[in-house]
Amino acid sequence: MTYCLGIALENGLVFCSDSRTNAGVDQVSTYSKMHLFKTAEDRQFVLLSSGNLATTQAVVMKLKQDLQIEAPFNLNTARTVDEAAEYIGEVSLKRQAKHTEAGQSSFDPKVTFIFGGQIRGAEPMLFLVYPEGNYITTSVDTPYLQIGESKYGKPILDRVIKPGTSIEDAAKCAIVSMDSTIRSNLSVGPPIELRVYEKDTFEPGRYLRFLEDDPYLRQVSRTWNQKLIEAYRTLPEISWGDQG
Amino acid sequence: MTYCLGIALENGLVFCSDSRTNAGVDQVSTYSKMHLFKTAEDRQFVLLSSGNLATTQAVVMKLKQDLQIEAPFNLNTARTVDEAAEYIGEVSLKRQAKHTEAGQSSFDPKVTFIFGGQIRGAEPMLFLVYPEGNYITTSVDTPYLQIGESKYGKPILDRVIKPGTSIEDAAKCAIVSMDSTIRSNLSVGPPIELRVYEKDTFEPGRYLRFLEDDPYLRQVSRTWNQKLIEAYRTLPEISWGDQG
Numbered sequence: 001m002t003y004c005l006g007i008a009l010e011n012g013l014v015f016c017s018d019s020r021t022n023a024g025v026d027q028v029s030t031y032s033k034m035h036l037f038k039t040a041e042d043r044q045f046v047l048l049s050s051g052n053l054a055t056t057q058a059v060v061m062k063l064k065q066d067l068q069i070e071a072p073f074n075l076n077t078a079r080t081v082d083e084a085a086e087y088i089g090e091v092s093l094k095r096q097a098k099h100t101e102a103g104q105s106s107f108d109p110k111v112t113f114i115f116g117g118q119i120r121g122a123e124p125m126l127f128l129v130y131p132e133g134n135y136i137t138t139s140v141d142t143p144y145l146q147i148g149e150s151k152y153g154k155p156i157l158d159r160v161i162k163p164g165t166s167i168e169d170a171a172k173c174a175i176v177s178m179d180s181t182i183r184s185n186l187s188v189g190p191p192i193e194l195r196v197y198e199k200d201t202f203e204p205g206r207y208l209r210f211l212e213d214d215p216y217l218r219q220v221s222r223t224w225n226q227k228l229i230e231a232y233r234t235l236p237e238i239s240w241g242d243q244g
Numbered sequence: 245m246t247y248c249l250g251i252a253l254e255n256g257l258v259f260c261s262d263s264r265t266n267a268g269v270d271q272v273s274t275y276s277k278m279h280l281f282k283t284a285e286d287r288q289f290v291l292l293s294s295g296n297l298a299t300t301q302a303v304v305m306k307l308k309q310d311l312q313i314e315a316p317f318n319l320n321t322a323r324t325v326d327e328a329a330e331y332i333g334e335v336s337l338k339r340q341a342k343h344t345e346a347g348q349s350s351f352d353p354k355v356t357f358i359f360g361g362q363i364r365g366a367e368p369m370l371f372l373v374y375p376e377g378n379y380i381t382t383s384v385d386t387p388y389l390q391i392g393e394s395k396y397g398k399p400i401l402d403r404v405i406k407p408g409t410s411i412e413d414a415a416k417c418a419i420v421s422m423d424s425t426i427r428s429n430l431s432v433g434p435p436i437e438l439r440v441y442e443k444d445t446f447e448p449g450r451y452l453r454f455l456e457d458d459p460y461l462r463q464v465s466r467t468w469n470q471k472l473i474e475a476y477r478t479l480p481e482i483s484w485g486d487q488g
Contacts, residue, residue, distance in 0.1 A: 151395035155424045159472055171482055180399045194482075206484050219480055227478060228403055231471035236463055238415055238438075240450050 001187035002148030004033055004048035005177060006114040007170045008126040008138040010163050012205075013116045013197040015046045016174035018148075018182070020189035021053050034193045035060050036204055037067060040076045044202050045084065045117035046195060050147040051131065055111045058095045063088065081125040082137070085115050089133030096131065112147045117197065124199055152184040153177030167196050172220075175210075179221045192217065245431035246392030248277055248292035249421060250358040251414045252370040252382040254407050256449075257360045257441040259290045260418035262392075262426070264433035265297050278437045279304050280448055281311060284320045288446050289328065289361035290439060294391040295375065299355045302339045307332065325369040326381070329359050333377030340375065356391045361441065368443055396428040397421030411440050416464075419454075423465050436461065 001022070007014040017033040033056075035047040047063075049056040066074035078084035092111055099109040110131035118124040128145040129135040138145060143163045146154065153176075160173045171194055181188050190212040197205045210217040245266070251258040261277040277300075279291040291307075293300040310318035322328035336355055343353040354375035362368040372389040373379045382389060387407045390398065397420075404417045415438055425432050434456040441449045454461045 151428070152399055154428050155396055155399075156472065156476070158428060159469055160476055168482065172479055173476065175482070176476065176479065184395070184398050184402060208482065208484065216480065216483065223479055224475070225403055227475035228400065228472070231468070231475050232400070232404055232417065232420065234471060235416055235420065235467055236460065238412065238419070238452065238460065240452065 001185065002033060002050040003150065003153060003178060003181045003185075003188045004050055004114055004147045005144060005153070005157075005174050006046075006048060006116050006126045006128075006146075007144040007157075007161055007165075007174065008116070008124065008163070009143065009165055009167060009170055010199075012167050012199045012201075013046070013118075013124050013126055014167060014170045014174055015048055015114070015116065015193075015195045015197070016171075016178055017048050017193050018178065018188045019191045019193065020187060022187055030189075030191065032191075032193060034195060037063065037075055039067065041202060042120040043076070043078075043117060044197060044204060045075060045081075045115065046197065047088070048114040048147065049111060050113070051111035052096075052109045055092065055095050055099070055109045059088065059092050059111065059113075062091050062095070078119070080122060081115075081117055081119060082127065082135070084117070085127040085129055085135045086133075088113060088115055089129045089135055092129065092131065093133040114145050114147055118199065118202065120202065124197065149181055149185050149188050153181040156180065167198065171196055175217070175220055176224055179217070179224060183221075190214075190217070245429065246277060246294040247394065247397060247422060247425045247429075247432045248294055248358055248391045249388060249397070249401075249418050250290075250292060250360050250370045250372075250390075251388040251401075251405055251409075251418065252360065252368065252407070253387065253409055253411060253414055254443075256411050256443045256445075257290070257362075257368050257370055258411060258414045258418055259292055259358070259360065259437075259439045259441070260415075260422055261292050261437050262422065262432045263435045263437065264431060266431055274433075274435065276435075276437060278439060281307065281319055283311065285446060286364040287320070287322075287361060288441060288448065289319060289325075289359065290441065291332070292358040292391065293355055294357075295355035296340075296353045299336065299339050299343070299353045303332065303336050303355065303357075306335050306339070322363070324366060325359075325361055325363060326371065326379070328361070329371040329373055329379045330377075332357060332359055333373045333379055336373065336375065337377040358389050358391055362443065362446065364446065368441065393425055393429050393432050397425040400424065411442065415440055419461070419464055420468055423461070423468060427465075434458075434461070 004017040113129040116126035248261040357373040360370035
């Protein structure tokens with residue numbers, strides 16, 4: 001499994017991903033799920049991936065090749081971020097079809113992406129690209145998108161993230177969301193990658209990679225656990241009253 | 245969907261369930277998922293249910309009928325709680341088979357139960373009975389069992405619940421776990437039922453039913469939200485340093 005998260009804020013985008021891949025419990029590896037592209041100066045994109053690793057790698061390779069050989073349509077020729085999302089959906093679909101046709105019924109070549117970035121002249125945008133090639137974006141009410149093992153880490157996002165949240169606060173919230181997920185699900189694990197894209201910079205932006213024993217990650221995990229238990233202790237007692 | 249939770253503590257058992265059932269978004273109803281049985285004085289049982297409503301009702305009715313007609317095997321003749329769990333699994337399987345044989349391929353008659361209680365002479369026990377009729381119990385490391393929409397409400401249980409936790413604390417934690425689930429998933433909803441069974445009492449125990457506008461439920465929900473955001477604000481800032 002996987003847990004990846006993208007957050008669209010008024011001031012930019014936040015991306016966070018784990019790095020554990022597994023095909024069965026005895027075939028666990030570490031792969032980055034956060035992909036950057038060498039694009040033109042007027043744009044910057046980040047891609048997060050979840051699902052079949054072979055399909056993911058094939059799609060990322062194809063996107064890079066199309067850039068390199070300057071294919072008629074590539075990430076540099078896309079006029080908008082959603083045009084680029086459409087293109088990624090098409091590349092993904094084609095790649096999946098190739099392996100599904102081979103006819104292994106239990107085989108699942110599906111991948112889901114979070115794709116975000118900015119092209120000069122427009123606002124930054126964030127998309128979730130489904131295995132079927134279609135995609136959705138964020139809204140004022142739902143400023144974040146998740147793929148993979150999304151449930152454990154969702155409650156804290158719902159409570160904290162608003163479009164006006166600062167990039168720093170959203171990045172910290174992404175780490176907390178990731179920590180809750182790692183704690184509850186074995187198939188999600190470090191290194192954790194965190195990248196923030198600041199609006200109108202067209203630069204890859206600040207990036208951190210946290211290993212399992214990273215002091216900050218451990219401190220957040222420990223402090224959060226302790227504060228949650230403290231918060232829980234301050235809750236009003238149940239009044240059992242006359243009911244019963 | 246559904247969210248039901250059973251907790252096995254040194255001093256007794258805690259049961260908590262929501263009451264929303266749905267077959268599609270426009271067919272939403274309210275049904276209690278917490279079932280009590282009029283059993284002999286040397287025993288007390290609680291059953292929580294998740295899954296197909298017709299199967300659930302049929303199973304509960306069969307258990308009650310078997311008690312009433314004093315069938316060769318019924319909840320009163322079970323020598324241990326796990327013998328009773330085995331019996332519930334068998335009744336459930338039989339009922340499911342009846343409707344599966346009718347041959348509607350998209351139809352899913354499955355139900356999952358949490359079943360707990362105590363028979364004099366032994367400790368209280370808690371079981372999760374799978375649709376296949378087999379079952380698991382709790383352990384020192386995993387003192388709780390969940391059925392239905394379990395992920396959103398799991399992190400707080402993992403942090404708070406230990407076998408030595410008091411019944412009152414565990415009941416409060418169950419409410420918090422339920423609140424997180426309701427907040428993140430539309431298909432789980434009030435009324436919320438809460439029942440605690442105190443070890444060696446062989447009585448149904450304290451019971452509360454919280455409606456949507458219950459003042460305690462609202463207070464817990466509001467306070468917990470506020471405390472979580474406060475806790476989040478005290479977390480150490482990310483040091484972006486030289487990396488990136």
